[in-house]
Amino acid sequence: MNLSYPFHRRTRLRVPLGIAGIVLVAACASTPPPTAKLQAAREAIAAAEQAQAGQYAPSELSEARMKIASANSAVQDQNMISAARLADESSTEANLATARTMDVKAQAVNAQMQQSNATLINEMQRSGGATP
Amino acid sequence: MNTKVQLLTIRSSLIAAAVAAALLAGCASTPVAPEGAAAARLKLTRLQSDPTLADRAPLAIHEATAAVVTAEQPEADQSLAQHRVYIADRMVDTARAAAETRLAEDQRVALAAQRESSRLDARTREANAAHYQAEVARADDAQQKLIANAATDQARTAIAQGEQQRLNAETARDQAADAQALGAEQKRDADSARADAATAAANAADAAALAAAGSARQAAELQRQIDLLQARPTDRGLVLTLGDVLFVSGRSELRAGSSDHLNKLVSFLNRYPERSAVIEGYTDSIGTEAYNQGLSQRRAESVRSYLIAQGVASARLEASGKGESNPVADNASSDGRQQNRRVEVIISKSEVALL
Numbered sequence: 234m235n236l237s238y239p240f241h242r243r244t245r246l247r248v249p250l251g252i253a254g255i256v257l258v259a260a261c262a263s264t265p266p267p268t269a270k271l272q273a274a275r276e277a278i279a280a281a282e283q284a285q286a287g288q289y290a291p292s293e294l295s296e297a298r299m300k301i302a303s304a305n306s307a308v309q310d311q312n313m314i315s316a317a318r319l320a321d322e323s324s325t326e327a328n329l330a331t332a333r334t335m336d337v338k339a340q341a342v343n344a345q346m347q348q349s350n351a352t353l354i355n356e357m358q359r360s361g362g363a364t365p
Numbered sequence: 366m367n368t369k370v371q372l373l374t375i376r377s378s379l380i381a382a383a384v385a386a387a388l389l390a391g392c393a394s395t396p397v398a399p400e401g402a403a404a405a406r407l408k409l410t411r412l413q414s415d416p417t418l419a420d421r422a423p424l425a426i427h428e429a430t431a432a433v434v435t436a437e438q439p440e441a442d443q444s445l446a447q448h449r450v451y452i453a454d455r456m457v458d459t460a461r462a463a464a465e466t467r468l469a470e471d472q473r474v475a476l477a478a479q480r481e482s483s484r485l486d487a488r489t490r491e492a493n494a495a496h497y498q499a500e501v502a503r504a505d506d507a508q509q510k511l512i513a514n515a516a517t518d519q520a521r522t523a524i525a526q527g528e529q530q531r532l533n534a535e536t537a538r539d540q541a542a543d544a545q546a547l548g549a550e551q552k553r554d555a556d557s558a559r560a561d562a563a564t565a566a567a568n569a570a571d572a573a574a575l576a577a578a579g580s581a582r583q584a585a586e587l588q589r590q591i592d593l594l595q596a597r598p599t600d601r602g603l604v605l606t607l608g609d610v611l612f613v614s615g616r617s618e619l620r621a622g623s624s625d626h627l628n629k630l631v632s633f634l635n636r637y638p639e640r641s642a643v644i645e646g647y648t649d650s651i652g653t654e655a656y657n658q659g660l661s662q663r664r665a666e667s668v669r670s671y672l673i674a675q676g677v678a679s680a681r682l683e684a685s686g687k688g689e690s691n692p693v694a695d696n697a698s699s700d701g702r703q704q705n706r707r708v709e710v711i712i713s714k715s716e717v718a719l720l
Contacts, residue, residue, distance in 0.1 A: 318444075322448065322452065322455075328455075328459050332425075332462035335463075336462040336465045336469070342469070343473055346477070353487060356487070
């Protein structure tokens with residue numbers, strides 16, 4: 234009984250410590266890399282490039298690229314929480330790049346239409362001046 | 366003993382919990398208001414309160430609103446809080462861009478309608494302008510037609526005037542010639558006739574002036590009558606040639622039914638009673654000169670008698686036989702001889718000269 238006591242005491246101490254360690258690891262990092270989020274970010278960037286964001290929203294696109302590069306670095310560093318957040322930020326930034334590209338394009342089309350209309354009206358008034 | 370062991374167990378559990386709590390505290394600090402969340406909320410509010418944008422990207426604005434709400438939640442983890450703020454900020458920006466895009470697309474409908482209306486307007490104006498130009502062209506055309514017509518009229522008038530002047534000049538010239546002839550005759554009779562001739566010449570000049578002043582209608586009528594008569598104007602006057610068909614060969618009596626030409630002469634002389642006529646008979650060279658002279662004289666007299674019978678005053682008519690003289694064609698051929706057998710009636714053109 235006496236002999237067994239110290240052993241028993243050590244075992245009883247080790248179990249809660251193990252639990253605490255697991256809780257700690259689970260709280261600070263998820264072990265698998267955020268593959269889906271990284272994939273989503275890559276797709277969002279590809280969509281932005283397809284929409285010619287490189288021409289119409291270059292700063293947003295380059296930030297999205299920087300974010301995904303950082304996310305990949307975080308995966309390398311086993312910092313999966315950070316990697317997931319950076320991947321999300323990259324996706325969001327790429328989406329913004331696409332939205333701003335669409336906006337700029339739409340405004341350009343409207344401006345062109347307005348100019349064309351103004352030209353038409355102008356021509357009309359000129360030719361109208363010649364006709365009584 | 367059992368109690369002691371239990372106590373120890375509780376103590377060790379407490380220690381483990383304390384360690385875990387301390388370690389957890391290391392991951393997250395005390396809860397504070399997330400920095401930047403307010404700025405994201407402000408941007409979102411501005412977007413939502415813009416009447417032109419608020420309804421134009423409902424899904425994007427809904428997602429942005431959720432992101433902002435998440436960002437606003439108190440979070441001890443600074444990194445997570447900043448991440449959420451970042452996401453919320455970009456999503457609000459994205460929602461605004463989407464709403465602006467949609468607004469532009471909606472405005473495009475109005476712009477297209479404006480363009481269509483402008484084009485329609487332009488086409489209407491073009492059509493009106495074309496119509497106007499066509500009318501101007503038509504008016505021009507009509508005006509030019511009028512000008513052309515006027516020019517044609519003027520040309521006609523000029524031609525008529527030219528003709529009239531020609532006739533007047535002819536008349537005047539004939540009258541002058543007649544007056545000269547008369548003057549010469551009088552000169553043969555008596556020297557004193559010279560004065561008369563001079564007077565006659567003066568009268569002829571006056572007549573020329575008068576004739577020149579005469580109306581175009583009279584001149585035209587005269588010309589028509591001359592044409593009817595088939596007379597040709599010569600220096601001696603209007604010469605009407607009556608062919609030998611009037612007479613049976615070797616005889617001086619007029620053939621019956623051959624007087625159509627003579628009737629025209631009668632009507633002409635009746636129309637212009639102030640004119641006198643000299644009837645000259647001619648023959649070909651066949652036969653003796655004396656015979657031909659006699660024959661031509663008789664034939665001329667025969668015509669004169671006919672005219673007198675038709676009511677022309679005998680004082681206006683003079684007959685003379687010219688025999689073989691003044692042939693108009695070669696007597697070597699029968700054709701030429703036929704042409705030489707003729708009676709010529711010379712109608713004076715001068716009314717005044719004979720007065």
